[in-house]
Amino acid sequence: MKDVRIVSLATANPPLRVSQEESYQAYVEMLPLSDRAKSLLQRIFVQNNSIGYRHFGMDALTDILHNSQDELIARYRKFAVPVSVEAARQALDRAGLAPADVDAVVINSCTGYLCPGLTSYVAEALPLRPDVWPFDLQGMGCGGAVPNLETAHNYLQAHPDHNVLAIAVEICSATIYFDEAPDILVSNALFGDGAAAAVLTNRAGEGGIRLAGFAAGLYPQDRQHLYYRTENSKLRNVLSVDVPAVGARRGKEVIDRLLAEKGLGYGEIDHWLMHPGGQKVLDALEDGLSLPAEALTPSRNVLYRYGNMSSVSVLFVLDELLRNHAPRPGDRGVVCSFGAGFGAYATLLEFL
Numbered sequence: 001m002k003d004v005r006i007v008s009l010a011t012a013n014p015p016l017r018v019s020q021e022e023s024y025q026a027y028v029e030m031l032p033l034s035d036r037a038k039s040l041l042q043r044i045f046v047q048n049n050s051i052g053y054r055h056f057g058m059d060a061l062t063d064i065l066h067n068s069q070d071e072l073i074a075r076y077r078k079f080a081v082p083v084s085v086e087a088a089r090q091a092l093d094r095a096g097l098a099p100a101d102v103d104a105v106v107i108n109s110c111t112g113y114l115c116p117g118l119t120s121y122v123a124e125a126l127p128l129r130p131d132v133w134p135f136d137l138q139g140m141g142c143g144g145a146v147p148n149l150e151t152a153h154n155y156l157q158a159h160p161d162h163n164v165l166a167i168a169v170e171i172c173s174a175t176i177y178f179d180e181a182p183d184i185l186v187s188n189a190l191f192g193d194g195a196a197a198a199v200l201t202n203r204a205g206e207g208g209i210r211l212a213g214f215a216a217g218l219y220p221q222d223r224q225h226l227y228y229r230t231e232n233s234k235l236r237n238v239l240s241v242d243v244p245a246v247g248a249r250r251g252k253e254v255i256d257r258l259l260a261e262k263g264l265g266y267g268e269i270d271h272w273l274m275h276p277g278g279q280k281v282l283d284a285l286e287d288g289l290s291l292p293a294e295a296l297t298p299s300r301n302v303l304y305r306y307g308n309m310s311s312v313s314v315l316f317v318l319d320e321l322l323r324n325h326a327p328r329p330g331d332r333g334v335v336c337s338f339g340a341g342f343g344a345y346a347t348l349l350e351f352l
Helices: 020-030 035-047 061-065 069-095 118-125 145-158 182-190 220-225 243-262 279-288 293-306 310-324
Strands: 005-012 016-019 053-056 104-109 133-138 163-171 193-201 209-218 226-231 234-239 271-274 332-339 343-351
Touching: 005 069, 005 310, 016 020, 020 035, 020 053, 020 061, 020 182, 035 182, 053 193, 053 293, 069 118, 069 163, 069 193, 069 234, 104 118, 104 145, 118 133, 118 163, 133 145, 145 163, 145 193, 145 209, 145 310, 145 332, 145 343, 163 310, 182 234, 193 310, 209 243, 220 226, 220 234, 220 243, 243 279, 243 332, 243 343, 271 293, 271 310, 279 293, 293 310, 310 332
Parallel strands: 104 133, 104 163, 271 332
Antiparallel strands: 005 193, 005 209, 016 053, 163 193, 209 343, 226 234, 332 343
16 A cells, blocks of 8 residues: 655635625625524524635625526636636645646536536646546535545555645535525525645655545435435525534544544544534534544634535645644544535544
8 A cells, every 4th residue: 555645735715705794784685585584694694603704706795696507607617717726726836846747636526517527627727737637526515525535545556656636626606596494594604615725646755644544434314414406497405404413423433434444542533624514513523522622623713714615624624724733743633524415534644
């Protein structure tokens, strides 16, 4: 088994940054809403302070009124490509590499459909070599970044002295849907947009983060709690009130399996990088994993500054850890994300 390391990581967001208070005001001013819906929005946008800001793939908030499926897909492409490229360029620069040094590119996303996939557009914009291996992962929801890393890891097992560019990108605002159903009101107060890029290699070197193991779980019996369905010719997010409990339970199952395979206990993990799916999700994970409150500080910080960016969020959490919480050589970390399917995924990190 070849050692695979993350040697750099970078993040990017669309330029429109909006506070929750501004989002709430725009929502109630631009859309006809019942008093009941306005009351619920007041609670989830303003009174709940777990999210302070979000970024949106829009030129202005009034763009939310342009929400035919054609307009949503056009906006997805317009913003997904440049934020992916921005994060990728930063990650390559930090790794001391040029686009020509990339041997494979893996991109995961679930908030817009393009054919060819985003790898084609990102490869053109950077640009990457014509012989680059492209991998597009679709439909994995908020959990997609960990399978992305495992795809890169597995590619590097078969290709010595190669580099992989791994990108997670979501333009959640391109799946905006208006309804007074509580789960839609919550979704519209929760999700934001962004991209994260990591450079992975099996080349000899020092430093970085070793990918030391993976675990996954797929639970179709829980699919009804979190998925997209097509309604009025658009994607409509379905978000059950049971998602925090289901996510914590399934997340613990894959974490337990991952650690058991490595002969490790919870006390041997120094950093917990959990998907910031929302305040209740993080509370359920903290309780379900019996973690001290400070263990999820990086996840809570990302949730406050960016909202839930679906699959991208967990890589923002890793970036937050690297920037502000100083992991030491020899530390171990567990990344866990979960989403539609119901799928749950985990990876073990070793900081070098």
